[in-house]
Amino acid sequence: MNTQNQTPVVPQVHDELILVVKRSKLFPEGDWQGLKQVDSEQYLALIEQEKEFLPRSLMETDPVYKQIIPYLVFTHEGKYFLMQRQSKATEQRLKNKYSLGIGGHIRQEDITSSDIIDWAAREFEEEVDYQGSYSVKTLGILNDDSNAVGEVHVGLVLLLTGNQASISVKSELKSGQLLSLEECLTYYDSMESWTQIVVDFLKTK
Numbered sequence: 001m002n003t004q005n006q007t008p009v010v011p012q013v014h015d016e017l018i019l020v021v022k023r024s025k026l027f028p029e030g031d032w033q034g035l036k037q038v039d040s041e042q043y044l045a046l047i048e049q050e051k052e053f054l055p056r057s058l059m060e061t062d063p064v065y066k067q068i069i070p071y072l073v074f075t076h077e078g079k080y081f082l083m084q085r086q087s088k089a090t091e092q093r094l095k096n097k098y099s100l101g102i103g104g105h106i107r108q109e110d111i112t113s114s115d116i117i118d119w120a121a122r123e124f125e126e127e128v129d130y131q132g133s134y135s136v137k138t139l140g141i142l143n144d145d146s147n148a149v150g151e152v153h154v155g156l157v158l159l160l161t162g163n164q165a166s167i168s169v170k171s172e173l174k175s176g177q178l179l180s181l182e183e184c185l186t187y188y189d190s191m192e193s194w195t196q197i198v199v200d201f202l203k204t205k
Helices: 040-050 116-127 181-185 193-203
Strands: 017-022 034-036 052-055 065-076 079-085 101-103 128-130 134-143 153-162 167-169 173-180
Touching (some): 017 040, 040 134, 065 116, 101 153, 134 193
Antiparallel strands (some): 065 079
């Protein structure tokens, strides 16, 4: 086969370096579909041990690696903060979709300590306006290989339990409201797939 004319995939100029872990390291016993409760300390230690920072443009099409995405769900007195994304969302596949989770890539420059949960909490505070206090609990690891986007991402789902209800979105999001799980279900068909998985998980609890 003549490979002389094939163009190799190379990182884009000014490409950001993001946190990834090899799929085989993250799922040594085989991967799964959905949200799975895990030993959070063990998984966070594994991510810390196996983490690599590689160009995002390469990782978006390489299922050998999983991009680690903290996915932050806020709750207060049995209600959940359901948000709607902007029509001009950066990720076009998520525009106008409803989401329970605030999430984003972990860039190399974001890591100022070995505490991934600490970084995730700062992400939450950047995306919403909330002045109260909250506790953080790991719900589990979310994997969805049913589509091309999910094949290269994995969610670290964190439940943030707040002590007050005064929470609102900032400019990156269109709207947000605290709703019971039953009320959230009325938006199910318009939710992004990860939020549908989280809702299905919460229904069993």
